[in-house]
Amino acid sequence: MLFTGDLRLHDHPPLRAALGGGRQVVPLFVRDGAIEAAGFAVSNRRAFLADCLRDLDEGLRRRGGRLVVRSGDVVRETCAVAAQAGADEVHMSGEHTRHARRREDRLRAALEADGRRLYVHDGVVTAVEPGTLTPAGSDHFAVFTPYYRRWTGHRLREPLTAPRRVPVPGTVTSEPLPARADVDGTSPALAPGGETEGRRRLAAWLRDGVDAYEGRQDDLAGDATSRLSPHLHFGTVSATEAVHRARCHGGPGAEAFVRQLCWRDFHRQVLAARPAAAVRDYRTRHDHWRTERTAAADIEAWRRGLTGYPVVDAAMRQLAHEGWMHNRGRLLTASFLAKTLYVDWRVGARHFLDLLVDGDIANNQLNWQWVAGTGTDSRPNRVLNPVVQGRRYDPDGAYVRRWVPELAGVEGPAVHEPWKLPHTRRARHDYPDPVVDLAEALARFRRARERD
Structure with missing residues (x-):
């Protein structure tokens, strides 16, 4: 085996x-x-x-x-x-x-x-194997919603219990098991792995968290997601079993959670049909991205969480500290790099894969492409405004203050626009000015995509 x-x-x-x-x-x-x-x-x-x-x-x-x-x-x-x-x-x-x-x-x-x-x-x-569900005239679904409808109606196999006995011949030799303690350079708050932890987390999620998921899945400060993505990536939790147990639990929150599991299968069936999408545009927009050399300072500010846009910086610092990032944070940080800074999505995807404990080629690359507008998004030119996103998904600024301690003294939603503080208050906070003006960045992106 x-x-x-x-x-x-x-x-x-x-x-x-x-x-x-x-x-x-x-x-x-x-x-x-x-x-x-x-x-x-x-x-x-x-x-x-x-x-x-x-x-x-x-x-x-x-x-x-x-x-x-x-x-x-x-x-x-x-x-x-x-x-x-x-x-x-x-x-x-x-x-x-x-x-x-x-x-x-x-x-x-x-x-x-x-x-x-x-x-x-x-x-x-996966819960549903890539290639099992196909639309007429194509080898894969390129749009999520029709895939989700078909996926929802597909009958899954029944989950299996663990075997009681696994007899192993004594003649086969093994290397010593690796140990976490022997790995250098990990994120300080990296979560523990293993099936025992994964099953514990799944059970706790279905017991205490999933009911509120529909209304709170984008709540950055509330941290109200399952955090099961590393376990799904390493297979310590079965996607099929997770779907079955969530459906047995029932309710709008469980349904919203199952929808996210479907996204995982959706991306895998896209990549199975178009493996080159791991490195090339799924749908080219003929972008002429800023090069890593010309955009070096902006890229470094983004990586270090020093862009001057607090919710972006908070999410990037969470990634560095935990090796994980809230999904809403992934969307807005990716949009900021690819569209606001107009940097090739592959630069960001590579940085995420360098740190994410759930770093999965299908999910990571195709989510980056979705945000960059080169993937399956039906609105490829949408741009997520980090100030609007911060106010909407971190309205009191608690998430920003958790990860950007330089702004801990700024109360309420004002934390999302620290450059607007009175000069005397602004001078108290050792936090950079924005690396780019949002209006100018939007105009640059629209010109690049020939939207003006």
Whole structure:
């Protein structure tokens, strides 16, 4: 059983299939050298992964087994373990990034050359597998709402319980498990990982949080979202089980939460059909972005949370401190970089992937494209005004004051426009002036998109 983005024991069809008939199984995780070489294995995700692997190993040991960890080329290591164990079959979950597809093809060919079979199980990483739902005349949905209607009517499989026993042969060797403590450069308040924590968080969310979600999902200061995205990314929580449990709970809040889970599947089916969208415009607007050299000072101010627009800076500082950011913050910080500063969305997407513990190629890249107007948004030229957004989603300024302590003494909504404070009060706060005038930035964007 080759684990990838499915680091759990509950609701795990490939693991169940591998155990069929009371067989012994080698639960294997390979620390993929290609991911590290591509720079994707950043500190926050490596630390969270270490938590996940340790928790998975503990869960297996309670069931009479253990986790085998190897490092390097996934195909080479998987074939070596299969040979060492005398395994006839390898089971794994299907994934749909370009890297995952190539890895699967290589693994299948290598195993077949050794007289072994690869079984790939769909509907494990997502609730609805990419390609299952398609509109007439196309291989994927390019607009969310019709996809959501079809997705809502699609019958999901029933979640599986965790196996009671996982017998593992004692002959297969493993590397030591990685430890969070061995990872340098993590965000100070990085959340813990692992299936135990993920299931605890899901249960607490359905018990105490989801009922208010419909009305509070954009409340920046209230922090009223599930924070399950890292667990969905690493597969410590099953998307299918989350949908089932939310629907059983019922109510408008649960329905709004399920809609967000659908967005995750939507982006994955777009990327599965158009893998180049990870690096290229899904729908080009023929932008001539400011270069990283000419916009260097503005980009650095954005990264450090020093743009002079408090709600943008608050969100960027939350990202640095937690390795996570509220979804509304993601939207407004992305809009600010791509449209207000008119910087290529790929610059921002790369910075997010450098820090986000839930850094997911499909969600990250396609959400950035949605905001930049090069993706699936039906209003590609909308611009989110950071002052308006701050007043709407942080009306009392509590979120800003939490993350921008320089403005802690500014009361109420005035915190969103500190440049308008009287000069004597303004001088007390060590906070920069805005890097750009919003009206001028909007005019520049409209000229660039030929909207004037």
